[in-house]
Amino acid sequence: MDDAASQPLATREVPAKTLAVPTTVSPQLQRSISNLALAPRLAMDQLPQTPEAWRAFVSVADAQAAALGPILEALFPHTRTWTQIAGVKVCEITPASHDPARGDRVLINLHGGGYVLNGGEASTGEAILGAHYSGLKVISVDYRMAPDHPFPAAVDDALAVWRAVTADRDPASVGVFGTSAGGGLTLALTLKLKSLGLPLPGALALGTPWVDLTGASDSYAVNAEVDGIFSSFDSIGKAMASLYAGAAGVTDPLVSPIFGDFTGFPPAIFTTGTRDILLSDTVRAYRAMRDAGVAARLEVHEAMSHAEYIYAFDSPESATAFGDIADFFHANLAG
Amino acid sequence: MDDAASQPLATREVPAKTLAVPTTVSPQLQRSISNLALAPRLAMDQLPQTPEAWRAFVSVADAQAAALGPILEALFPHTRTWTQIAGVKVCEITPASHDPARGDRVLINLHGGGYVLNGGEASTGEAILGAHYSGLKVISVDYRMAPDHPFPAAVDDALAVWRAVTADRDPASVGVFGTSAGGGLTLALTLKLKSLGLPLPGALALGTPWVDLTGASDSYAVNAEVDGIFSSFDSIGKAMASLYAGAAGVTDPLVSPIFGDFTGFPPAIFTTGTRDILLSDTVRAYRAMRDAGVAARLEVHEAMSHAEYIYAFDSPESATAFGDIADFFHANLAG
Numbered sequence A, B: 001m002d003d004a005a006s007q008p009l010a011t012r013e014v015p016a017k018t019l020a021v022p023t024t025v026s027p028q029l030q031r032s033i034s035n036l037a038l039a040p041r042l043a044m045d046q047l048p049q050t051p052e053a054w055r056a057f058v059s060v061a062d063a064q065a066a067a068l069g070p071i072l073e074a075l076f077p078h079t080r081t082w083t084q085i086a087g088v089k090v091c092e093i094t095p096a097s098h099d100p101a102r103g104d105r106v107l108i109n110l111h112g113g114g115y116v117l118n119g120g121e122a123s124t125g126e127a128i129l130g131a132h133y134s135g136l137k138v139i140s141v142d143y144r145m146a147p148d149h150p151f152p153a154a155v156d157d158a159l160a161v162w163r164a165v166t167a168d169r170d171p172a173s174v175g176v177f178g179t180s181a182g183g184g185l186t187l188a189l190t191l192k193l194k195s196l197g198l199p200l201p202g203a204l205a206l207g208t209p210w211v212d213l214t215g216a217s218d219s220y221a222v223n224a225e226v227d228g229i230f231s232s233f234d235s236i237g238k239a240m241a242s243l244y245a246g247a248a249g250v251t252d253p254l255v256s257p258i259f260g261d262f263t264g265f266p267p268a269i270f271t272t273g274t275r276d277i278l279l280s281d282t283v284r285a286y287r288a289m290r291d292a293g294v295a296a297r298l299e300v301h302e303a304m305s306h307a308e309y310i311y312a313f314d315s316p317e318s319a320t321a322f323g324d325i326a327d328f329f330h331a332n333l334a335g
Helices: A027-038 A051-066 A069-075 A125-134 A153-165 A181-195 A233-248 A279-291 A316-332 B027-038 B051-066 B069-075 B125-134 B153-165 B181-195 B218-222 B233-248 B279-291 B316-332
Strands: A012-014 A017-019 A078-085 A088-095 A106-110 A137-141 A174-179 A203-207 A268-273 A296-301 B012-014 B017-019 B078-085 B088-095 B106-110 B137-141 B174-179 B203-207 B268-273 B296-301
Touching (some): A017 B218, A027 A316, A069 A125, A078 A125, A088 A125, A106 A153, A125 A316, A174 A181, A181 A203, A268 A316, A296 A316, A296 B296, B027 B316, B069 B125, B078 B153, B106 B181, B125 B137, B137 B153, B153 B181, B174 B316, B181 B203, B203 B316, B218 B279, B268 B279, B268 B316, B296 B316
Parallel strands (some): A106 A174, A174 A203, B106 B174, B174 B203, B268 B296
Antiparallel strands (some): A012 B017, A088 A137
């Protein structure tokens, strides 16, 4: 039988290309895209190979991220208090824009960084922006991470904070948001709550969520080296996935939530960009939610790389992205 | 002054890559992606250079598209009647799924093809699918095209049909939909109606709409040769844009609707894919609508190329895309 359907699937050759900074975005985002093009890229042979080497790598990267703190503080005034909730390190951020009339509502932020990066002072960037644009207090969770604390430490920490925060508060008045690994962890937390029969958050905001740590998403290939922030799954992505998943493996639904069942999930807004290496993770999770009957909304920003709405915080596109998220929370949270 | 903001913007180098067919889509869509990888691509030196050469090129392409007719007829049973409305050639398609209880509602389809291709029998593919999934009668408009009839012939024909269809019918019960140039033309028609002070359609469905014929969208570069259907703006896209725009130029809002004002537009659903060369056109138009306060919704399908939901009509992803569009019309149309 010469059956076309039995023929091997053909690959597609895409030639090398030079991407100019597009004129279709704001000057601020144009500058961010240009800066990302100039940034050094991590080569395969620069990847840490031992836990000690990872700790050193993380230390340098986190110090760079934390250095943005004073700039964020000047642009987005807030007070912050480091404390512990249920034994988990958190930073409580109260924005100058805080609206006491909405004091019943609170947000929990789960930061990004591949379950390896952005601990400590580096963990609060997205939380500060979320607090500023929503006028709500944000509890930023400095959850334990790989390589020292692989899965399920992050889920356990998020769950412990969730239980404590909702002990004396309507869970429907609490929103959870996160980007990249933080988006994946937001979904994993909600799957975990569902499996425990606990009340779910009132709404979720998933910023370019890392939902498929197996690397199967099409954009891992299509947007490799197109994305200026998360340039290559094959270099650092796959390594962090393995460090985090540990014995559970990358197909566990609490590690890769795309393999979970989103039925019964609260309303959710997804945010990504056209250059995002996790564009496919985002649209696949969005589609799975729609298919499960969830009131989900998708926002895709022109020419944005992975999580760039956090780093290009001076751009109108960042204000739009966080404005959409804030509006979505206020439209859907109780209280 | 050594001001970073005054430095030239940096370009980004993306190496050549081989794209495998992803496992994250249905077997039917996998086969479609593979078939597109095997299809010959149009080289720059194969572009027609004269009106006569264009007519010959169009004749071959349209015959190929029309050859799908019997397959579509078998899979999506319907009756079709070629006729004229207000002097414009149209094909009225009544699906076997037609629901007389919804007989007050009707859809107008404006086909794609860069304002050059898909005339005559080749014009009805999307209309047949839209009719099948919505259960509504669809009037497919075989509007005049370049090179013989450049802008504003297409807008004039769409407007003439609109006036006639709504002469004895509530305009809010009429939906307009189209893909690629047909999506752009749907927006141009609505802009034109607004400028004339006429009632607008009840809802719009914009499939990967061609809204920026200047070629500025970032995905024209990022998804060049990634997209298996519209592989390169620089080859055929730019040529068709020039043929169509003629003396008006590509920045006229009725040629490139991204330069128009969408304030007051009816609810609109946008459909695109992660490999789509018009991904940026789609998300830019969606964003402009949201900024104008329109109730817009965005759907992005994993690994889909430009308009592939029409051509991969045997895939569940195509059924999902048209199902979303049908649901959107029924949620928003009067009648």
